[in-house]
Amino acid sequence: MSGPGADNRPVVCCDLDGVVWRGETPIEGAAAGVEQLRGAGLRVAFLTNNSSGRVRDNLERLAAAGVTASPDDLVTSAQAAAALLAAEYPSGRAAPDTRVLACAGPGVVEALLGHGFEPVESSTSELPATAVVVGWHRTFDFERLRRAADGVRSGARFVATNLDPTYPGTDGLLPGAGALVAAVATAGGRRPEVAGKPEPAMAALVRARYENPVVMIGDRPSTDGAFAVALGVPFALVLSGVAGTAGEEPVPDPPPAFVARDLGELAPKLAGAFGRASQ
Ligand SMILES: [Mg+2]
Structure with a gap:
């Protein structure tokens, strides 16, 4: 770039x-x-x-x-969210094996990989995630909400790609990332840092x-x-x-x-x- x-x-x-x-x-x-x-x-x-x-x-x-x-x-x-997390590291790249729970689409996974993070879909006490990133994705469901909220509650850094409540679809407004983030924030008991516009x-x-x-x-x-x-x-x-x-x-x-x-x-x-x- x-x-x-x-x-x-x-x-x-x-x-x-x-x-x-x-x-x-x-x-x-x-x-x-x-x-x-x-x-x-x-x-x-x-x-x-x-x-x-x-x-x-x-x-x-x-x-x-x-x-x-x-x-x-x-x-x-997605790039803004990954850059926000990577700013913790002087080189702009994460230390090896830094796990980030991506409750988001392929764009977030790609951006995390670009800064050296290891994107994962769930975290455990043995293999905790240092951060949870929530972004818009169509496959969001109860299980993904549970895993993201668990990560947030266990102390991971919580980053939202953006808080747009809706976005314009072909035939009307669709729920936006902000709606998904609100669910994770409610169940996780914490508000996110926000990366996007x-x-x-x-x-x-x-x-x-x-x-x-x-x-x-x-x-x-x-x-x-x-x-x-x-x-x-x-x-x-x-x-x-x-x-x-x-x-x-x-x-x-x-x-x-x-x-x-x-x-x-x-x-x-x-x-x-x-x-x-x-x-
Ligand atoms: Mg727009």
């Missing part, structure tokens, strides 16, 4: 769920919007609180939506990766809007996800710096404000 200095283009930070796709369905005009931003000399970085998919799963979904991207263009809450771990990862973020695009004011504040950049709200049309979150009053129906409508505004012609 490239650090700051490798690429000094202004970076448009762009959420995925509710901006580029809803569930399995690409949002019309999103791919053309990304192209327009790139054509204006801007780099587009995709920042997602969805921790379930591996990097290549996300890149394949982007490709299916008509957007080419490389691993350097993607930051996930709008929390500092994700902001630290974005700052480490990109030199010059200029705007944050998202569909959820409570996470994406707050994350824009954390990054110190303006918020660009699209109404193709949970705010506005779906009505779960109101459009803030006063409204953010940019508001558009979708990324296709937003892109020319951002290209004009931050693109080559505006320099």
Whole structure:
């Protein structure tokens, strides 16, 4: 992964769920919007609180939506959670045999492996986990809840990838990671540290990766809007996800710096404000 200095283009930070796709369905005009931003000399970085998919799963979904991207263009809450845990180690890599209970999808497992952790599905007093990471996954059930809560209760560090209560599916809102985390926190008797947007771990990862973020695009004011504040950049709200049309979150009053129906409508505004012609 490239650090700051490798690429000094202004970076448009762009959420995925509710901006580029809803569930399995690409949002019309999103791919053309990304192209327009790139054509204006801007780099587009995709920042997602969805921790379930591996990097290549996300890149394949982007490709299916008509957007080419490389691993350097993607930051996930799974990576933020693993980086938060790895920050304990001076080298950024865990000591050998450091077990982390992953109550989460393959994206979290991949990110933990990337920092040298050993992802496990359960812990015992003989083989305790040093941390429990909870993220969105469809196979969450009573047994996984029991094992995660046991780990939390026995003193493991408790990290949530994110607390989004829902996320936009193709036909409506689906329960989000926050709903799963709430179950583990209730049964485990402790509140988690949170890694994803709008929390500092994700902001630290974005700052480490990109030199010059200029705007944050998202569909959820409570996470994406707050994350824009954390990054110190303006918020660009699209109404193709949970705010506005779906009505779960109101459009803030006063409204953010940019508001558009979708990324296709937003892109020319951002290209004009931050693109080559505006320099
Ligand atoms: Mg979203």
